[in-house]
Amino acid sequence: MSLPLPQRVLVAPSGFKESLGAGTVACAIAAGLRRVLPGVHIDLAPIADGGEGTAAMLAGTTGGILRDLDVVGPVNIPVRAQWARLGAAAPGTAVVEVAAAAGLRHVPRELRDPGVTTTFGVGQLIGAALDSGAGTIVVGCGDSGTCDGGAGALQALGARILDAAGREIGSGGYELARAARLDLSGLHPRLARAEIVVAGNPHNLLCGPRGVARVFGPQKGATPAQVEALSSALDNWAAVLERDGRAGSDLRTGPMTGASGGIGAGLAGGLGARLRSRFDALLDSGLTGADLDRRIARADLVVTAEGAIDLQTPHGKVPAEIARRARLHGVPVVALAGSLGEGAPLVHEVGIGAIASIIPVPMALADAVADAERLLTDAAERMMRMLLVGGALSVRMGRGSGRPVRPVGLGVRRATGPRIGAARGRVRGRHR
Template identity: 60%
Template sequence: MLNRVVVAPSGFKESLSAEAAADAIAAGVRRVLPDAELDLVPLVDGGEGTAVALAAATAGKVVTVPATGPVGETIAAHFALLGDGDTSVVEMAAVAGLSLVPRDLRDPGATTTYGVGELIRSALDRGVRRILVGCGDSGTSDGGAGALQALGARLLDEQGEELPVGGRELTRLHRVDPRGLDARLADVELLVACNPYNVLCGERGVARVFGPQKGATPEQVEQLSAGLENWAFVLTRDVAVPDTNLRYGPGTGASGGLGAGLAALGARLLPRFDVLLDHLDLDARLARADLVVTAEGALDHQTPRGKVPAEVARRAKLHGRPVLALAGTLGEGAHQVPGVDACHGILPAPMELAEALLRASELLTDATERALRMIVLGTRLPVVSEASQAVQADLSGTQRPSSVR
């Protein structure tokens, strides 16, 4: 019997927040299992919704402040003050996320993380002792250069002139002057919740892997990659704490290289789920489930590399719980995600992306209903073992077909 269902999705990028996805899935479950107990655990991965979710989970609050958006305009951004009174959560997507970049302005060589540095300064103004920076859903590829500029560092070209913001400018970087950095950074613990699989440089560097998703042409990808290589070299020489590997260290490529920029200031780059999910008591909630439903925008070969469904499935399997994964698209490798027992796409028929994004909640609810009806049907089918088949054949005086002739 399916008496208790845990719904633990991530958000669908540029479409549904994690909370909205959880509500849509819950509506579909209730159509099939109206009496089931539902435990909704919308999951954050450092991207959109992280600050709000952690504030709610810890009885904290969200603080709205003006800050510089990814294309240079002033926007209403926010960060969280957690219930412990000592910790602030700066969600980079709230000020430099891809959803804040208009589609006709998607040029990761021009977008900036300057607002992230402004949010960190605003958190410092609140007197916190710990700042947790959530990485994910970024619209930038500047290596965190903008954030460091907002925190007081000066990025200089060969003539000693300050560089404009934007990742494409990093190829001209000659020196970083750290003397103006906010002195209060030395008195706080700076943590970065990130995907450790993302690195700054090389063939699997962040510009090559994620640049095209943010609007970069092949030529721009190479330009950004060269800029980040130069950024890593100069930053390591002029600023970074000793023995910091900014080029290939785990998580240095997080949010277009923001991880590397903050690591140079002494931030600790930590696997995001180890940092974020403890606030939600996820393991105990999974242990009580009869079925776990998770979801994300795309389920494919990248899912096991630090995505929410893979982490949910891994943790659920520690308790022997079955996992259903729903996704906007099922790509190569969707059926090989460890721990996922079944996966189901939410599109009932081919449709334009714009329509799918607009109808995401409805499609997710309907897909949940379809998948749950199949699961319920499966629980009602008789299970006939080989031994039972043999006994029935003997009683009926018939022989089972043999594969040996």
């Protein structure tokens, strides 16, 4: 009996932060798979998660264009940012990523205090997209260096945030403690005819014990005292938004309100923006032209990846989202990671059948980052060889009287592709 091999493999990874973009990760994995299965069809689907590179990735997959704009950065120093006008697959749609104008990479380490950084540049990008005639603007959240509740973005778009004496407040999250009234009468006129969609992580909340200041403030440089001051200021900002703004939902603890330092709540309250799960928004064929679910359904195996797999992965990270969608089609999923942290085995519960680190021996982080592409390719080869050994064992067990054991987390689809010895020919991959 010959061993059935996967005919189509979908490679759908996230990027490795501060190392490799999602597109490079996908190509590296594909190279490793080709070493073992040179005749398999490989479909490359690097996943945009709203953070750095989202606009460029979606512009590339839809045949769109990137446009440059000099904007006010998070520490009030000009930065060169980009936004995307999507192509024919999503006409009339623009993509703005918070990280491009207000990302943590734009905040020097000695200036990292999320209570003083601003999203003003994000509002400038939205304004440019509006001026271009975009009817829908998707704001991707992730990798921000701010925690101003989106106040800066609103100010850039013409909103006035006033204190009790009627004076405009300054920039940054701490200033929100002084906010007493929100005046939206001077908003950009094109906002009345445009739809703003915020693509964020549903687990990110503006206020409360798990509010954005407490969860992400320390990561962005805040001390414990600064975290509490910022949390109190955001509580006050939420009250102003709910009273004077345009949102019809809970802006304190509603899903995605804390996205990118609270820009979700700010744009929902100030502009009436629609808050959507980042993957539902970014992978929505009607919104961005993506067709990921169809591509998953056609695959025999899905390989995903992320810089770190740990207890946070099941809560809105790329590998978990890929596994959730693949499970609906009975397609097995395996995942590679730069590191496996505490709680990594929890991902089996969301449908990832096997996980592996790309680092085969102890090495310095700097060395792993510098050599990540090669490490990924080698790890993809090792994982595929292990999967083939598992398949051979399954065939052998099927010949005997024993009953094969179905592994936890693996799909049940029967591979219909070539068999060992017959997998030859040209590998066809594509970037979407």
